[in-house]
Amino acid sequence: MDEDKAMVIFQPSGRRGEVPKGITVIEASRLLGVDIEALCGEKKVCGKCVVRIEDGHFEKYGIQSSISHVSPWQEEEEKFINDEHREKGFRLGCVATVQDDILVFVPEESRAGKQVVSKAARDIYIEHNPAVKLYYVEVDEPTFQEPTGDFERVCRGLEREYGLSDLTIDIFALRQLPVALRDGKWAVTVSVWNDKEVIRVRPGKLDRTYGLAIDVGTTTVAAYFCDLTTMEVVDTVSMMNPQCKYGEDVMARITYHMTTPDGLKRMSDDIIEGVNELINKAVENTYPPKKKKKKKKGEDGPAEMVEVPVEGKTYLRLGIEDIEDITIGFNTAMHHIFLSLDPEYVGMAPFPPVLHHSLDIKARDLGIKINPSSYMFVLPIEAGFVGADNVGVLLAEEPYKHEENQLIIDIGTNGELVLGNRHKLISSSCATGPALEGAQIAFGMRAAPGAMERILIDPETKEVDYKVIGREAWRKYSDPKEMKAKGICGSGILDLLAELYRAGVIAKSGVFNKKALKEHPRFRKNPDTNQPEFVLAWAEESSIDKDIVVTQKDIRQIQLAKGALYAGCKLMVKRMGLDKVDTVKIAGAFGTHVDREKALIMGLFPDCEIEKIQGVGNAAGDGCRAALLNVKKRVEANWCSRNVEYIELTVESTFQQEFMEAMQLPHMTDKFPHLEGLVDEEILHQK
């Protein structure tokens, strides 16, 4: 490497590249197309551009990163970064200059382009029967004649009033009991878990308690913050999975564990810290907006739930101890890493998990900071590559209650498939990779402002039109300088492939149609990689001062993803002895944004009537929420995890052939004659 240059990798985006030594981290971010918040224009006064310089050897990137690889600490940083954070490697991006290779983590709050998250939870029917319920009880004061202990006194009241018997109490709740009883003048509200264990005691009469349903994806962590009494979704909070820096997919993280002595601990600590941040975020959002203030680390929020009237509206001030239940789902590898279970064997044939069954774990045993006596319900998992997230999808969609055959597809970094009906369900996974979500694509990005989400290519001129998130207008109706495109997000990916094909830019095999593109200004060879690429947006239209391109490798990634998905679906349909499926449900953000017609045409999954294709949103999260609000769903979850038959597709003899075929772009189908122009026979025969 050039001695005057250093490798800089930004996380969680994964953007990387060499930059001249001596420039600031902010300058490097701009060179590499990463947006870091800098309200003050790098005058070192706003403190918005806080980043963390990671410490360690990152084999995947072949670099050693260290806080000593940036310039020394400056006095200006003290105002924004406390000692604890300073020790963890936090710096101001506008102050620290690059001296050697570094891996830079950009915290959520320092990212300029906030992710667009669909806030509203889907309206699925859930019976109200939470694991944590509140009971109010009044008891007599002890006397010499009746000096029975506090707990037995309360139990007697709970049995008399509510028929609860044989209750136990967690030691942390027991410590609250004597003071609460006396503060409440012998009247308390107790939180009881599963009608078995007392997990909180508060003085007086209270009627609110809260819970979180958390869906931990390989890339994103999202949570529904619910009122357990009213079932209302108070808020939806999300963040990037902080483990992204160890690798973008599950295999990379398993490898990180196997090659790094404390790799598992690091990854586990990071996601636990992440979940705690998410909890704090949920709680902080309940603060009245006027009084909202950034909480310092270590502060546990106010001791009591207080109703605060602000501008005529009443706000609840909650503390983390007001969260009394959590349900959480993951794919199997994320599940194991979160729980510090050795994930090695999940990554090795025949991929047995350490356990399938759900777990009730005291949150404190994992370092999760909520009400200290509370449990987390960890959803059960189906198999090595079909995890608790898929159980969540099943809980939300309930295919086991219907006669029609449903194919449910959850496209995340790994594709998970379920097929069947009330009589039989089979599941499988396919290594789609994250390409369909916009990752591992040269200019792929999250669904954030500036992301291209719709693309059109003129078959004649091969000129490109597009629409970015954050602006209603298409490019051709806008001043290019105002479009500020930054990359392509998941929902734009399938559009892109279909349009490239329809416009004759690529052939059925996926290769660029060199003949048609000859001397076209948008088609060129990248001078560094010598790979062909096609320009989607010129530097002047972009917010990162670079041409946004799609490369031959990108197209190959998308083809691999769609091929894996199609082949997986097809083999499952075959295995079930079906000709076609009745319904196709697509979970995840991809399902919400995808153009169903184009997905069908491009051969993402087997034939199905177009009106029978549904996006079901964050079904995994909805399933977690169902388990949070209805304890019977937890039993159902375990039933699902053991009664869905897992099929390992890669060992099927025809898998390889199906996969190769499915990678090709499809022939015209007679079903959709209006899309006749989609195949350019001329291109098909160019080779």
Place this chain on the structure above:
Amino acid sequence: MDEDKAMVIFQPSGRRGEVPKGITVIEASRLLGVDIEALCGEKKVCGKCVVRIEDGHFEKYGIQSSISHVSPWQEEEEKFINDEHREKGFRLGCVATVQDDILVFVPEESRAGKQVVSKAARDIYIEHNPAVKLYYVEVDEPTFQEPTGDFERVCRGLEREYGLSDLTIDIFALRQLPVALRDGKWAVTVSVWNDKEVIRVRPGKLDRTYGLAIDVGTTTVAAYFCDLTTMEVVDTVSMMNPQCKYGEDVMARITYHMTTPDGLKRMSDDIIEGVNELINKAVENTYPPKKKKKKKKGEDGPAEMVEVPVEGKTYLRLGIEDIEDITIGFNTAMHHIFLSLDPEYVGMAPFPPVLHHSLDIKARDLGIKINPSSYMFVLPIEAGFVGADNVGVLLAEEPYKHEENQLIIDIGTNGELVLGNRHKLISSSCATGPALEGAQIAFGMRAAPGAMERILIDPETKEVDYKVIGREAWRKYSDPKEMKAKGICGSGILDLLAELYRAGVIAKSGVFNKKALKEHPRFRKNPDTNQPEFVLAWAEESSIDKDIVVTQKDIRQIQLAKGALYAGCKLMVKRMGLDKVDTVKIAGAFGTHVDREKALIMGLFPDCEIEKIQGVGNAAGDGCRAALLNVKKRVEANWCSRNVEYIELTVESTFQQEFMEAMQLPHMTDKFPHLEGLVDEEILHQK
């Protein structure tokens, strides 16, 4: 106070006094009659005299103690005290000199006079049915056809082989599972708690597991270290309760909590650290004697249980993780403090405890370091002043299974009484204070070498003869210079009172018989306190270079104790509508060593046939052991705690009168004519 003097208090003995500033801690200990080990003769080379200078304000003694109140750290100390201990205030007693008031804790290992502990556990019948059982299971390796997860695979085996179903697993045990299964080539030994929860997984076939039955007294903590498979008592370990520095009795400790902001935390932390030390001691003792080495703090012992042959004998090398179960009993205040439950209300009428019921608590939740997934079973308590220790006594003695009426007396710092049979049981407590155990007596001490345990006084000459622990011969058959008496222990106390009375040194009311003692060299007024005292051993016979005396205040303390005990027993017998009891059982060290005849004569408890008086040793500890080895005893314990009726004696109208009467020394009884000389009528009428 004299400016050249400082107050020095030694713990756990409680010895205190002013000493000249500038002398070493060892020199101060000698002045105050505390023996600290000093093998090298204070040459600073043996490191045996390590003591800890406590930090804080000790209201009880009215002093502020601080490590800065002794001379600065010396280089010689580094060899014996590591940095961690140095920070905690540890110093060498022969190096540190007294500069100001200090409270000095003398650790068990630095005490010259080791306590005499009855090692052998009593031979009581216990059915073998421990809560933690081992199961060996072999399973098939996972395949593509059968990729079931590790835990479900093992559960299937356990159900097939042993009929165990619906098992859960602790997260810490779950983390051991994947590696143990592969290390053991798909054969593992699992430890299952209550046939419900897997708490440990080890590769291969193993047949041993261990547990501790711990009895936490106000003054002493003792534990039986048991093999759960063979029921064998491997060892008995004990130590002083490290909370002694906060106060000698439970009321003093409750007061410490109420007057010191972090008092409860301090006391709780200390006893938990103490229990951890006891656990380490038990485990270390299993090391082969030749290889025995002091473990450094933080080392968790060897990872595996290894059998080590030394000189033809096989030793087990255990680690703390080999302790898989603990049962623990306390009096109510110690119970609350150990669990960090507010003990305030236990000390305030009507004395309701926070709870009665037993608790199964993960040891890790309390900071107790054993097998990380293991539980502690905390015995249930009966009432505010009749704790889990009394439940232990009941479990060992089982009065509820017999027709005869038993009176069971447990004399500790607080006296606990149970009376009844299979039809009815009542319990109570009486504030005996610790005098009968030798505490709060000017020269009282533990049952250690040098303690006077038998005393005889010649009625004619009023000359004293005695026997000390550690020498078979009586004083008059020994060279006085070789007797080295140090104080009076519990078993000597009752002898002392009876002999003082029999010899006419004191009258029925307990006051010294001034007429008979006129000009006797052993009778004098203490020049400092102006109180009369009687010399039992001259300075030349003592190891502390001081006359050992009994004061008028001492006699009053003993009378108060015996009065409280007798009045309590009498009122209970009355309450049960009995004339007399069939059996009297005396638990604790006092019961083992007391002269039954003298106890009866001196009126310690109501009339009973002398052969029906039994010492039952450490019955509380035996009860804990029964609960450790037989899980059914745990159910029985909860039954006991709720079915023994607690009687608050102090509210009985006749209590005060009974108590006053019982404080008097008794008239001659016709039952024991051979003890005719015990009452000197002349003395009785001196007033």
